Amino acid sequence: MAQDLGFVLAGVCEAAPIRADRAEAFKQWLATGQHGEMGYMAQHTPLRIDARLLLEGAKSIVMVADQYASRNDPPDVQTSGIGRVGRYARADDYHDVMKKRLHAMCDALAAQHPDIASKAFVDTAPVLEREDAVLAGLGWVGKHTLLIHPRKGSYLFLGGIITTLDITPPKRQKHFEDHCGTCTRCIDACPTEAITPYKVDATKCISYLTIEHRSLIDPEYHKAIGDWVYGCDICQEVCPHNSPRSGKFGVTKANAAYSPRETLDASQGNGLDLLAMLDWTESDRREITRRSAMKRAKLDMLRRNAIICAANARTPEIEARLHEIANDETEPTLVRKTAMQALQA
Ligand code: SF4
Numbered sequence: 597m598a599q600d601l602g603f604v605l606a607g608v609c610e611a612a613p614i615r616a617d618r619a620e621a622f623k624q625w626l627a628t629g630q631h632g633e634m635g636y637m638a639q640h641t642p643l644r645i646d647a648r649l650l651l652e653g654a655k656s657i658v659m660v661a662d663q664y665a666s667r668n669d670p671p672d673v674q675t676s677g678i679g680r681v682g683r684y685a686r687a688d689d690y691h692d693v694m695k696k697r698l699h700a701m702c703d704a705l706a707a708q709h710p711d712i713a714s715k716a717f718v719d720t721a722p723v724l725e726r727e728d729a730v731l732a733g734l735g736w737v738g739k740h741t742l743l744i745h746p747r748k749g750s751y752l753f754l755g756g757i758i759t760t761l762d763i764t765p766p767k768r769q770k771h772f773e774d775h776c777g778t779c780t781r782c783i784d785a786c787p788t789e790a791i792t793p794y795k796v797d798a799t800k801c802i803s804y805l806t807i808e809h810r811s812l813i814d815p816e817y818h819k820a821i822g823d824w825v826y827g828c829d830i831c832q833e834v835c836p837h838n839s840p841r842s843g844k845f846g847v848t849k850a851n852a853a854y855s856p857r858e859t860l861d862a863s864q865g866n867g868l869d870l871l872a873m874l875d876w877t878e879s880d881r882r883e884i885t886r887r888s889a890m891k892r893a894k895l896d897m898l899r900r901n902a903i904i905c906a907a908n909a910r911t912p913e914i915e916a917r918l919h920e921i922a923n924d925e926t927e928p929t930l931v932r933k934t935a936m937q938a939l940q941a
């Protein structure tokens with residue numbers, strides 16, 4: 597059923613608590629404040645550790661994955677004055693793309709088994725999806741903390757269904773051991789040194805800083821942010837499991853539903869014009885990010901990010917505009933202060 601609905605991977609695991617060492621690592625990550633301003637991560641910890649608390653009588657979890665980019669895609673074209681958007685946010689919002697099909701699976705299960713209850717989730721419930729994906733044989737968690745499948749790579753969205761139906765995993769379901777081995781490419785390439793093996797300090801991660809962090813970004817990270825105006829794919833780009841050279845595994849194809857949106861120009865690296873972004877209004881933000889995962893970012897945050905990237909690509913035109921913003925008392929504090937910091941860097 598999952599295959600017919602276009603999911604690239606699917607597997608089943610028992611609805612049970614996640615591995616004790618993984619639960620401990622998660623608690624440690626929270627206790628050391630590495631989740632930053634993502635306060636929601638610290639909520640519902642018991643549910644994140646034991647998904648059975650989500651649905652009374654839960655017996656099984658079906659985990660699925662959509663592929664949103666492929667190792668065979670051409671590398672990004674980097675153009676001065678263009679801010680790059682993380683691959684996951686270049687297309688229509690994956691929550692919408694996946695949820696409809698997961699609900700279709702729930703409906704089909706209910707049609708076959710009228711007495712069961714099922715609940716779909718795509719980032720929408722306090723579930724540690726990666727942990728269940730490992731148990732369901734979808735891959736392993738790499739040193740950069742993302743799920744990797746040896747043939748499909750890591751550009752994967754995860755979703756699932758928790759159900760009271762007791763489903764036996766198919767006999768051919770695999771279990772993948774950690775294939776990171778002695779590789780440290782993601783750790784070495786991360787521009788902010790956010791990765792220690794199997795742990796990412798979100799407060800240093802460009803993805804977190806540009807997507808989740810709502811206040812000023814520490815100027816210490818401005819240069820490292822480079823041209824990443826929303827998200828960062830560096831640790832995934834350098835991973836050998838996403839490399840086109842791992843051709844012995846054949847060609848991987850992204851789901852067509854995740855083709856980059858028309859508001860991102862492929863000839864400019866699927867990015868956004870930074871000078872234009874500095875002057876975005878709320879209606880520009882709404883129009884350009886409509887239906888995309890970027891729509892959740894506030895205008896001031898996006899303009900803050902654009903200022904940092906623009907300062908890194910400094911042209912006389914950008915410099916002049918940054919001075920205007922820094923001196924304009926009508927600008928929001930976040931935007932104005934970021935312009936001041938960026939000019940001093
Ligand atoms: S997303 Fe970027 S900043 Fe974050 S851990 Fe990966 S390489 Fe580092």
Ligand code: SF4
Nearest residue numbers: 738739776779782835
């Ligand atoms: S880059 Fe290397 S260490 Fe990092 S996740 Fe990929 S295989 Fe593992």
